[in-house]
Amino acid sequence: MHDFEAVIGLEIHVELSTASKIFCSCPTTFGAEVNTQCCPVCLGLPGTLPALNRKALEYTVKAGLALNCQIARHTWFDRKNYFYPDLPKAYQVSQQDAPLCVNGYLEIPVGDSGTKKVGINRVHLEEEVGKSLHAGETIIDAVYSLLDYNRAGIPLIEIVTQPDIRSAEEAQTFLESLRNILRYIEISDCKMQEGSLRCDANISLRPKGSTAFGTKTEIKNLNSFRAVRRALEYEIKRQAGLLRDGLPVEPETRHWDEQKGVTVAMRSKEQTSFYRLFADPDLVPIDLSAEWIQQMERELPELPGARRERFIDEYGLPEYDARVLTAAKEMADFFEEVVKGYNDPKTVSNWIMTEILRYVKEQGEEAEGIPLPPASLVELLQLIEGGIINRNQAKEIVLPEMVASGKAPRQIVKEKGLEQISDTSQLEGVVASVLEANPDVVQDYLGGKEKVMGFLVGQVLKETKGKANPRLVNEMIREKLKQ
């Protein structure tokens, strides 16, 4: 029996976050009333003349540069002709023959500290298609399709990887890293749920050690990172089962069924996929100068890899912390803002990686970012340092309330009456009565059992409902028992 290796390549479509469409001035707002963001250009009405959105070109080149691609010096747009009502023009403007960016790579984390380069075959610019809604229970028994062209003509980039990915987990990591880098350079919001980042996967199996390629299938309808991973895990098992039984894998497109957790063969589109490509005569070619490309490169912000290295150097953080913090731009920005107000990077990092990250994770993989402003965490950390509240109160009571209500920590402490008692005169009596009530423990302490101190402090905290400053209580007991 063979041991198989998966060979996976991804094709990712990302909507660029320009204000207007790629060839016309229609807005690109998500969720607008159907067919209210259309004009003669994006509807392909006769006599219209499209013109390229300069920002869409800039964003695509920036994506290519961030993915270590070569940028074409001369490029143009093709018409990809097909009969499908998702575009009203019966063709899609694309860059089949002259992609803007080629031959790049993205470095992704593998294991605890390793990295791996996944090759990028191409990044090209094209136009988004409209949205079809199916009237009927399911796509299969729908009688009509309803078309909303709000989305048609939003600039879209297609990113095609080399078949360098070897597992479902790697595919998910790649996508997460890609989304992170595209968010860093601020060219897309990359929301899989809203469809601004979509992914198809090509997958085949081959015996381990072989360099030949097996027959691949293409999986569509992957609407979340989880779906990508589950669908690939399923498809690896399915193909391995076929191969073990000596059966062929059919070269086909398969649809991921999220509910049933299976991939299902779709009707073959081979008969119609003849696109009769030709250069769009309405769109003039583009020449890019080396200076302009360098200018784009200079405009790129610090990328995740560089930022990770800087976090290690500048803040003295461990590699692990630096990696977690830079895995999302919002988080890295948040960290740096907090450190500006509270200059203890490791403490800040610990708080973010444990407490804050928990709240981010609760929002799911489409996390909108950090649920509180940096200044609030600064204030909370200062309250702990100043002995106003202890760490447990901060974690258990104040932080949840900050996230839930958006109130400032100081206000919450006041409202809940959490201020620690740091005034010895208020604690004298309690300390004395605790020592009096526990003569045996006191004897143990005096006999050298330092450990029982924790118990005594605990008793004082209990008496004061947790408000006593533990460090102060500790000192007071020590002082008292010295006498």
Add this chain to the structure above:
Amino acid sequence: MPVTKEEIKRLGEIIYLDLTDEESARFADLLNPVLKKADELLEGLEEEPLRHISQLRNRMREDEVGIPMPKEKVLANAAETQDGCFRVPRILED
């Protein structure tokens, strides 16, 4: 390079023209002399094919939002509409 009637029939399918065998054969006969002439013209030619007639380059617009068409106008030429959408026969074929 001459075309066969099978190629014409296939081309017809792609552009949704239902051609009979006789029609396919007739179109192939009509097209082949034209293609032959084109081949003669291209023979020995070393130029890169011309993709655009215009010498213009980099004609672009700024990323500015304008006013889209009113929805009624957008849908004015639709054969059928439903819920503010263009309604077309269902997309998947049997």
